[in-house]
Amino acid sequence: MTSLLKVDGLTIGFGNADPVVRDVSFSVAPGETLALVGESGSGKTLTCRSILRILPDVARIRSGRIIFAGDDAPVDMLSLSEPAMRQIRGNRISMIFQEPMRSLSPLHRLGNQVAEVLRLHRSMGRAEAKRTVLEKFERVGFTEPERVWRSYPFEMSGGMRQRAMIAMAMVAKPDLLIADEPTTALDVTTQAQVLGLIKTLQSETGMAVVLVTHDLGVVANMAQQVVVMNGGRVMESGTAAEVLGSPEHGYTRKLFAAATMIPEVAAPARAVAHDDLIMNLRNVSKTFALRTGGWRKQTTVTACKDVNLQVVRGKTLAVVGESGSGKTTCARMALGAETPDPGGEVLFYREPGALPMPVHDMSVSQRTAFQRQAQMVFQDPYSSLSPRMRIGAALTEPLEIHGIGSRADRRDKAAEMLELVGLNPDMMTRYPHAFSGGQRQRLSIARALTLDPKLLICDEPTSALDVSVQEQILTLLEDIRERAALSYLFISHDLAVVARIADEVVVMRAGVIVEQAPPETLFYDPRHPYTKALIAAQPEPDISRPIDLELVAKGAGAPSTWPEMFRIEGGIAPALQDVGAGHKVRCHV
Structure with missing residues (x-):
């Protein structure tokens, strides 16, 4: 079949430094999906941006050709005039960016x-x-x-x-869609639906896709051809069946080993004892007023309704759900950044047996003490660190705000935190842009830990990371939890990640809790259609086990379309029922 796009011997460098992309070649045919697989820094995105000639100013294409099938005859994209490129960008070739x-x-x-x-x-x-x-x-x-x-x-x-x-x-x-980690920030049910949508458009229009990803499960569900990159070079390439079925290169096998998967569970687990809480969200709801403009009546949106979350000291409570399900709103209310609607309260317990502190009714001194003991790790490490502040200053800033230690003590503490998250203290003089995404997330964790908190709220801390870095961050969080006796409120949309780190899982949809249980129970005996959809939507790196889009659609559809036992209509939801051993399901009895 004639190629729609052919990249031949592409080499890219910055200034006089060694090339960051070396002799990369691949081709994609109409209607075909080619997956570029590799970790951050492997040259995948730079290769794709060169196709549209949107490289950074200091980057130079040193050699190679990029041939695209034009209207009349193939054209070399690297020699086209800028007006001709503008007719192609966004029209015949579109790109989905990661951020x-x-x-x-x-x-x-x-x-x-x-x-x-x-x-x-x-x-x-x-x-x-x-x-x-x-x-x-x-x-x-x-x-x-x-x-x-x-x-x-x-x-x-x-x-x-x-x-x-x-x-x-x-x-x-478009004729060609370049998708740079298009589903990284999406929950798994939406990811499954978007992947299905891309497939449908391909069958309708013959669109080709170059898919940049680190998720081998996505590759197994989408790609016919696979190119594995590392350090700017092609490590392995071939059909998806060959590369996923029998990887030859050690780097490809390493990616497989790091992939997170939902475990197969033989039996349900015992319920987590709730006798020593560090945080308790009781009947919290949050309603936001939306701007409408002009004379139109103001509308409201309920982000979450009657949510009860109990974080046990030294344990990890995971909250799972899609974008807009109310997970992050609950996390913000837990930290006091949002005030719950009347009738709800957030209680924090400093020590075992201590009287609860109402998070939204504290004195100035109580709030200062609370902020030292409860910290947050945000989803986006790029925006949570100031680009104008050196790493040393970013790490010592919380200590300065709380008046802790001398200047030398603060720098020693910052160095200690860098070592704790696996980074070199010599890095304190650098700025955030000098670090990879995984390193920046480690820096965010280090900054959150400088005050020696007792509770860490992690809002999608691994969603933007490639699989091997994700594995490192999860191992780091587990290690820190044991060493520092931390408690975690862990927000995620990925059940495979949750299976790894959680002691108890809460599944949220449409602002309410639909199911709650220990992870082993949840995976062994899921009851709610949305939980079943989350499990079915988790992609596996096996081309013989594609995502069941029909099952995903049943649970991920509108709550009014769920089976009558679970249906939510007109904002009225059934009660959360205890079905035994700490397993709760929102359903009619």
């Missing part, structure tokens, strides 16, 4: 940004463009397309922004 907040304008509504592609390349009128965009929003999983059309990027969660980016890339039905 949607950097790729979307904060000053324009999402609908207008996506519709711009159609107005520029398809000359559509405003009404037709809006209708097309709303249809695409619905297909990428938005339940309220009109609200998304009116929203700004900062009003959306990370997963929702990524859905909007996917809609933008696919709305013009």
Whole structure:
């Protein structure tokens, strides 16, 4: 079959330094999916950006050719004029970027940004463009397309922004879609639906896909061809059946070994004892008022409703659910950053047997003490560290704020924290941009630990990391928990990660808890259709076990479409029932 895109001997370097991409070659045919697999820093994204000629200013393509099938004859993308490239970018070749907040304008509504592609390349009128965009929003999983059309990027969660980016890339039905970690920030059910959507568009339009990913489960479900990269070189390439079925290179086998998977469980576990709590969220709800503009009536959104979470001292409580399910809102209320609606309360217990401290009704001195004992690790390590502050200053800042130790003591503590997370204390003079994504996440953990907290709230701390770095971070969190006797409230959308670290799992959907149990019980005997969908949507690195999209669709659909026993309609949900051994399910008896 004739290639739609052919990359031949591509070499890229920065200045006079050694090349960061060396002699990379691959080709992709119409309707085919080629997966570029590897860890952060392997050269995958740089290779893809060179196709569209959107490399950093200091990067230079030193050799190679990139041939794309033009309208009349193949063209060399590296020799095209800039006006000709503008006709290709976003039209015949689209790209989904990994970090949607950097790729979307904060000053324009999402609908207008996506519709711009159609107005520029398809000359559509405003009404037709809006209708097309709303249809695409619905297909990428938005339940309220009109609200998304009116929203700004900062009003959306990370997963929702990524859905909007996917809609933008696919709305013009390109010949080639370059997808750079398109589902990293998405929950697994949305990931399964988006992957299914890409497959459907491929079958309808013959679109080719170059998929950049570190997830071998995604590769197994999507790709016909696989190219494994490390250190800017191609380590292994071939069909998906060959590479996934019988990997030859040691690096490929290492990626397989690091992949997280939901374990096969033989029997349910005993319930976790709730006799020594460090934090207790009781009947917390949170309602937000939305801007409507003009004279329109103000609307409200309920982020979470009547949520009860109990974090046991020295244990890990994991909260799992899709974007918009209320997980992060609960975490923010736990830290006092958001105030719950009347009727709910958040209690913190400093010591075993101590009287509870109401987090949202503290004196100044109590809040200062609480902030020392409860810290947060955020999802995005790129935005949680100041780009203008050296690492040493970032790590010592919490100590300065709380007036702890002398200047020398603070630097010693910062060095100690760097060693604790596996980094060299000599790195304190560097800025955050000098570190990889995995290293930045380690730095975020180190900063959270400088005050010796007792409770760590981790909001998707591994979602943006490749599998081997994810494995390192999870091992680090487990090790720190044992050494420092920490308690974790762990927010995630990945049940495979949760299976590794949690003592108890809470599954949330549409702002309410739908199921709660120890992980072994949850995987052995899931009851709720949404929990079943989460398990079914977890991709496995085995081409013979594809994602069951039908089962995912049943549980991931609107709560009003669930079986009658579990159905939520008009904001009215059944009660959370205890079905034995600490296993709770939201259902009608």
